[in-house]
Amino acid sequence: MNELLISVIGPTAIGKTKLAIELAKHFKTEIISADSRQFYKEMNIGTAVPADDELSQAPHHFIQHRSIQDDYSVGDFEREALNRLDTLYQKKDIVIMVGGSGLYINAVTKGLDNFPKVNAEIRLELNKRLDKNGISSLQELLKTEDFEYYKKVDLNNPHRLVRALEICIGTGRPYSSFLKSEKKKRRFKTITIGLTAERQTIYDRINQRVGLMVSEGLIEEVRNLIDYQHLNALQTVGYRELFNYFKGDWSLEFAISEIQKNTRRFAKRQMTWFKKNEQTLWYEFDTSSTQIQNDIEKLL
Template structure:
């Protein structure tokens, strides 16, 4: 492991990425950059499973509570800001840590984003109006038909991602997936990727337990307080949309909780599908912290 190295920790939601990142940050006396696209937002606390105040005190973190749901913060913005932070960190130390389950944000830092043609903002506005009137289902169905490759790769519960793919096709006549060449930009640091996974039953139990804990610690109250902002893209995500449906009287509370668990499990499955495609990732179980540290140290030689 020559010169400066970025350790990247990936894996499905609830697998234990935060705990590992903190252990590694303490071992190597370094800092953590979060690549969880929902943990950026100050207003979304419980439903995003942010690191606790105790965990945040164990190691310096970046991009936790860094933005408001009212701000536009794109993947490209994240790439630029994260690279600026890494440039500063690498002046002081040889290792930094990037951790999260948002594949597009991880990819932006590691490989860079493709240059894309401009799209028609009027089409975006029309699609957002469709979303408000018809809901996400019709947009998802059309995108699946027009660009199934992109549809399968992204978070299908994220309206912003669905609209982006459909907007691109309707504006250019081309699939967004065809422009995602995955041509890597050269970074001035080495990248070492660590993946976390475990038996699926155990992972799903962890997800179900986490959702129950969120409800016990006030997720419903959090969602009620965010109701005036429910049309912001940040809130159109698992854990929030289901409880908005409950508050609207469309479903019972237990049904909403069950849907959160089911949708989170589906999201975890898609995350694993995404990350497993990267042959550079070395996989471990969450309990193998010592083995992971030894693996990182072995790359120094």
């Protein structure tokens, strides 16, 4: 087993993209993006897609390769990412993966539980329910359909709630009944590099990034997506808040403050997820890429 996957993780706005590019240049390799928000070509500013000059420094895969109208699951990503890795490992011994979507990272490194296919209309109806009645309606429904999963899922993550409920409704069985502990074998070894910082530093960086997004045209980007706000890809921070603004429910100032607040909450959930991996090598966000490269070289 000579192939190596270097997985760069951490909360949003911590500097993962920059480090991944530096590592890719150092090891003369390519980058797999495991950021589920950056898969969609219609979403650019609100998902912090790497700038053109960043993308030009190293080959990237799974950046804006799908449409928001596509039915694209974490299982689809697992299959496509593994196929791409098989291709890359024919010419590279090392590949970099970067992203903040813990479930998608685990799909590549450990494998997913197997779920049956269900009618896509169920997800659409659940997203409409979310939009009309709020996230509390999904929380209550999950409490009824699968109390075991309700007790451990992140109840503030609409994607997780919708995913669990579509399985419950589509199969007539609890989502938790499909969860297994055994993981699949991979052809590669994984080294996980985590970036972190003091909580206030993370929050300050998030607030600054949201302000930059607004100045770069986030409001107009979301305005152009109003007709598609019911789609699963758009049930995410930075978009839902501005949809409330365009509906007249919130002021613009309040919507922006909610984006900042919800992004901070998202970062906290990310760190809770990532801390479960005891093998992660953690570094302060301002650690030089040279030091991290040297540490990886020593491990190799």
